[in-house]
Amino acid sequence: MRMGGRLAAAMEVLADIDGRQRPAAEALRDWGAAHRFAGGGDRAAIGNIVYDALRRRRSAAWLFDADSPRALAFGAILLEWGETADGVNALLSDDRFAPPPLSDDELQAVRQRLAEEMPEDARADCPDWCAPLLKAAFGEDWAAEAAALARRPPLDLRANLLKGGRDAVLADLAATRAQATAIAPHGIRIAPIEGSGRHPNVQTGEAFAEGRFEVQDEGSQIVSELAGVQPGMQVLDYCAGAGGKSLALSAAMRNQGHIFAHDALKPRLAPIVERIRRAGSRNIQVAAGPDDLTPLEGRMDVVLVDAPCTGSGTWRRRPDTKWRLTRQQLDARLAEQAQILDMAAAYVKPGGLLAYVTCSVFQEENDGQAKAFTERNPAFAPEDHAALWKHHFPSHEDRARIGMGVSLSPARTGTDGFYFCALRRT
Numbered sequence: 001m002r003m004g005g006r007l008a009a010a011m012e013v014l015a016d017i018d019g020r021q022r023p024a025a026e027a028l029r030d031w032g033a034a035h036r037f038a039g040g041g042d043r044a045a046i047g048n049i050v051y052d053a054l055r056r057r058r059s060a061a062w063l064f065d066a067d068s069p070r071a072l073a074f075g076a077i078l079l080e081w082g083e084t085a086d087g088v089n090a091l092l093s094d095d096r097f098a099p100p101p102l103s104d105d106e107l108q109a110v111r112q113r114l115a116e117e118m119p120e121d122a123r124a125d126c127p128d129w130c131a132p133l134l135k136a137a138f139g140e141d142w143a144a145e146a147a148a149l150a151r152r153p154p155l156d157l158r159a160n161l162l163k164g165g166r167d168a169v170l171a172d173l174a175a176t177r178a179q180a181t182a183i184a185p186h187g188i189r190i191a192p193i194e195g196s197g198r199h200p201n202v203q204t205g206e207a208f209a210e211g212r213f214e215v216q217d218e219g220s221q222i223v224s225e226l227a228g229v230q231p232g233m234q235v236l237d238y239c240a241g242a243g244g245k246s247l248a249l250s251a252a253m254r255n256q257g258h259i260f261a262h263d264a265l266k267p268r269l270a271p272i273v274e275r276i277r278r279a280g281s282r283n284i285q286v287a288a289g290p291d292d293l294t295p296l297e298g299r300m301d302v303v304l305v306d307a308p309c310t311g312s313g314t315w316r317r318r319p320d321t322k323w324r325l326t327r328q329q330l331d332a333r334l335a336e337q338a339q340i341l342d343m344a345a346a347y348v349k350p351g352g353l354l355a356y357v358t359c360s361v362f363q364e365e366n367d368g369q370a371k372a373f374t375e376r377n378p379a380f381a382p383e384d385h386a387a388l389w390k391h392h393f394p395s396h397e398d399r400a401r402i403g404m405g406v407s408l409s410p411a412r413t414g415t416d417g418f419y420f421c422a423l424r425r426t
Contacts, residue, residue, distance in 0.1 A: 001042040003091040004098020006196075007073055009035070009042075010049035011099060014069035017050075017320060024050055024320040045196035052076035054319035055125060055150040062122035063113050064106065070099060078110065080152070081195050085110045125150035129327060130312070133362045141411070145361070148410035149417065152192035153316040155199045156415075158216040159186045161251040162280045172207040176200045182414060183396050184221035186251075188213065211278040216244050219313070219359075219408045219415030224248040225392050226406060226420045227355045231256035233301040236287075238262055238344045243272035243284070245306055245357075250281035260287040260296060293347070300347045302355060307337045309358040309365050313417020316410060334364060341373045345380065345425075354380060354423040356405070361417035367404040370421040383422040 001009070009031065016027045028050060032043050053060060053072035060075020061067035077083050083091070085107050092098040102110070124146035126134060131142070138145040157178070159166040166186050170178055173188065181187030193199055202208055203215070224245050229235055231254045237246045240261035249259055259281075263269050266288050276284050287293055310330055315322045341356060348354050356373070358365050374380055386402045393399070401407040405421030 001038060001045075001097070002095045003088075004095030006042060006045045006049065007077070007092070008097055008099045009038070009046045010053065010073045010076075011069040013046065013050050014053055014072055017054075018069070021324065024054060041196070041198075044198040048193070048196055048198075049073055049076050051319055052080040052152070054323065055152070055316070056080060057319075057323065058125045059118060059122045059150075062118065063110055065109065073099075074102065074106075078114075123147050126315075126322060127325070130322070130325070133312075133364070137361050137363045137366075137407070138409075145409055145411045149312075149315040149361070150319070151316055151410065153410075153416070154192050154414075155190040155202070156181065156216060156218045156221075157188040157190075157202065157213045158184070158221050158248060159188060159213050160211055160247075160279055161186060162255060163210065163212045169207060169213045172205070172212065173202065176202065181218045181221075183393055183399065184218045184225065187216075187218045187221050189218065209278070211280055214244065214247055214275070214279065216248065217416045217418075219413065219418035220244060221248060222393075222408060222413070222415065223355075223357050223406075223418050223420040224252070226388060226422065227302055227304055228353070228388075228392075228422075229253050229257075229302055233257045234296075234299055234349075235259045236262065236293075236296055236300045236303045236344075236347050237306070238303055238347070239264070239306045239308065239340065240272065241268045241306070243269070243275050245304060246272065246284050247275060247279050247281055249304070250276075250279070250284050253283060255280075255282045257283055259284045260292070261285070262287040262293060296347050298347065299349050300352055301349065302353045303344050303347050304355045304357065305340060305344045306357045306359075307340055307365075307369075309333050309337065309360040310362060311359055312361050313359040313409070313419075316416065330362070330364070334369065337365060337369050338372065338376075341369070342376065345373075345377055348380075348425045350425055352425050353383075354425065356419075356421045356423060358419045359416060360419060361407070361409060366407060366419040366421070370404050370423065374423065379425055380423040381426050383424055385420075385422065388422060 013027050013031050053076040056079050060072045063075045064071035089101040092101045120143040124143045126146050134142040134146050159169045178188050178190050181189045229249050240263050246261045385406050399413045408415045408418040
């Protein structure tokens with residue numbers, strides 16, 4: 001397929017997403033199933049246009065004064081692919097599968113808009129109702145921070161210390177041009193893709209099969225480091241999900257001590273058994289049911305709560321979710337987080353740590369939630385997070401935002417948006 005056919009396909013998928021209010025991944029999968037003639041490169045390029053259009057929805061709509069699938073797809077090409085309006089039309093010529101080229105009126109409008117300064121609300125590329133939440137979180141930097149959440153993400157990996165170090169994995173992945181991450185000590189980064197490209201499928205290689213690395217965002221690695229686990233500790237990963245942080249903690253503990261991986265939704269734990277085997281982690285025990293947790297009450301050195309949240313910190317990777325998110329969903333997450341924190345606190349021993357984590361950038365889910373918890377539970381007090389950050393990452397003191405906890409963001413740390421708060425049981 002040429003660019004014209006790919007653009008037309010992306011418009012079709014965007015119309016399906018909007019019309020049926022469905023996740024982008026599902027719409028792209030169904031389009032691929034119905035158009036089996038499209039090769040892997042075509043599907044990757046179409047997916048890039050769709051995800052770029054969703055990341056840059058507001059700015060693309062501003063460019064064309066319209067938010068139709070056509071405007072969003074053309075906007076993605078102009079804003080993210082480095083093409084000019086005339087260049088796009090040239091790419092569409094003599095392609096019978098292409099959408100109609102940009103009209104003279106569209107060309108004139110785009111040239112005029114590109115000569116103007118983009119307003120903050122368009123540059124932020126977020127829903128209107130989220131703007132006050134981002135302003136509360138980032139102050140004057142809110143539009144720049146929101147714009148960073150609308151960029152293409154890198155592919156981050158974590159070298160597994162139980163199977164060797166980062167240098168060996170970098171050598172294994174030399175063909176991908178992988179580099180050491182800036183902050184996380186065991187992280188590896190493959191740069192964001194450009195244009196119609198796609199990230200290498202690193203999970204098909206020998207190094208992955210042998211467990212020498214895991215796919216994990218650098219921000220997730222950083223908050224795992226901040227939990228401060230040590231060999232021999234007793235640790236409960238209360239919302240373990242697929243087990244990414246459990247594996248990181250296991251490596252930090254050198255397979256000594258115990259990690260109990262729990263999740264209220266048992267199906268989420270399904271991938272963890274194979275991941276534990278591949279990683280060579282021998283100190284992780286799945287604690288799926290309430291009966292498994294009862295013996296742990298008041299005994300844990302660290303209880304990690306990676307709480308269900310809006311996922312606003314992951315908008316780079318899942319841009320369709322920001323347009324489906326509602327205030328009602330945020331309120332539901334806030335209630336759920338409060339309940340989970342209160343329940344998890346029962347497992348922390350005196351002097352132990354409750355580590356609260358979200359992949360959100362909203363203050364209500366972060367400092368606000370941690371503060372409300374300490375007001376309900378006066379036996380817990382926040383650690384000195386400026387000192388904690390300096391202890392773990394002394395060369396990056398100005399990178400994180402420090403409040404009641406630590407906040408990470410694409411603009412400041414180059415990671416997904418994460419929050420970490422260490423609450424000590426006094």
